[in-house]
Amino acid sequence: MRAARVIAVLAAALLLMFALPLTVSAEDRQSERMGEIADGINSRIEESTDSGTKEILGGLELDVGSGEGIGGLTVQGVLGKLWDIFFGELAAPSKMLGRLIAAAVLCTLAQSLAAGHAELDRLCRMLGALAAVLSVYGCLSDCITAAVGCLNELNVFMLSYIPVFAGVTGAAGGAAQGAAYYGTDLFLCEVTAFAAGKVIAPLLGVLTAVSAVGAIDPDIKLGGVAAAVKRAVQWLLGIMMTVFTGLLTVQNAVGAAADSAKSKAVRFAASSFIPVIGGSVSETYSAVRGSLGVIRAGTGSVGIIVIAAMVLRPLLILLAARAVMWAGRLCCGILGQEDMERFLGSVGSVLGIAMSIVICVSVMFVISTCIIMLTASGQGV
Numbered sequence: 001m002r003a004a005r006v007i008a009v010l011a012a013a014l015l016l017m018f019a020l021p022l023t024v025s026a027e028d029r030q031s032e033r034m035g036e037i038a039d040g041i042n043s044r045i046e047e048s049t050d051s052g053t054k055e056i057l058g059g060l061e062l063d064v065g066s067g068e069g070i071g072g073l074t075v076q077g078v079l080g081k082l083w084d085i086f087f088g089e090l091a092a093p094s095k096m097l098g099r100l101i102a103a104a105v106l107c108t109l110a111q112s113l114a115a116g117h118a119e120l121d122r123l124c125r126m127l128g129a130l131a132a133v134l135s136v137y138g139c140l141s142d143c144i145t146a147a148v149g150c151l152n153e154l155n156v157f158m159l160s161y162i163p164v165f166a167g168v169t170g171a172a173g174g175a176a177q178g179a180a181y182y183g184t185d186l187f188l189c190e191v192t193a194f195a196a197g198k199v200i201a202p203l204l205g206v207l208t209a210v211s212a213v214g215a216i217d218p219d220i221k222l223g224g225v226a227a228a229v230k231r232a233v234q235w236l237l238g239i240m241m242t243v244f245t246g247l248l249t250v251q252n253a254v255g256a257a258a259d260s261a262k263s264k265a266v267r268f269a270a271s272s273f274i275p276v277i278g279g280s281v282s283e284t285y286s287a288v289r290g291s292l293g294v295i296r297a298g299t300g301s302v303g304i305i306v307i308a309a310m311v312l313r314p315l316l317i318l319l320a321a322r323a324v325m326w327a328g329r330l331c332c333g334i335l336g337q338e339d340m341e342r343f344l345g346s347v348g349s350v351l352g353i354a355m356s357i358v359i360c361v362s363v364m365f366v367i368s369t370c371i372i373m374l375t376a377s378g379q380g381v
Helices: 002-047 051-056 075-088 091-113 118-171 175-216 225-273 278-335 338-378
Strands: 061-063 069-071
Touching: 002 118, 002 278, 051 278, 075 278, 091 118, 091 278, 091 338, 118 175, 118 278, 118 338, 175 225, 175 338, 225 338, 278 338
Parallel strands: none
Antiparallel strands: 061 069
């Protein structure tokens, strides 16, 4: 009996001696493999990010494998970056504001000298409106170019990012969710590319031209066209966001339930039908899914930060231009230049349309990514 106990103790010691290194080695291999996956995703995201966005993210550390996704991100740093970019982009619109005020003052002086001469007064108003059009043209063209360029860069980034995030989601056990995300977001990319190349720039250009004609010749009542189109575009964007978000939410809710059922079935089959090591296989499967879930969360958070940084500068350019237009419109109203005031109001509506489109597209990409992250966390992965 004593010899049997000694043999049992020796056997247990030998099992521990050989099993522990194997376990540690397996954990090391898994950690190393997850690190390789995270490094590959980091490289892919960095390659698809444009130089302007890299400059904005210069002090931050992108790492999808950390769980936090991005390091060095603080509220003070974000506010400081916003402040610096906004006031840096105010330089060109401020010069435009000076030209607008000078034109308004000269027109007001000329009208005072032409008092009692209706034709001269009308001519002064037309010349003032023409001066406003010429003053605004360069800044407005730069704003439209920035908005269209932002959509194109965002589209290029998302075409590289969507397969990565969908693939990580599928590998982490969310095959149905990854498929839904891939299909809906690729469709959104196609719509964005078409709008940026064929619709936005021509639409904003036509609205600007119509507003200019209505300002130069007051008999042609076209001042409200830009505001009406702005309201229509905002309604259309709101409907698009509602349909897109609702569709993706329903798809991911159903997909999350299906993926959760598949995961439980795999774990049950492994623990029930694989002899001896079935429980270990089931736990290993859960551990791998958990590690991939960390990478998925990091990939989602990094993607959201990159999207926000990508649209930051164009939005601040548009915001600075709108602020200057508002200030110019206020000055023209004080000086009695109604035609110039109406034109600047129409230009503000044009800039508002550009801002609405950029914000809507970027928010839809962010919402779709957040939905995947939230529904996946709800599975307990």
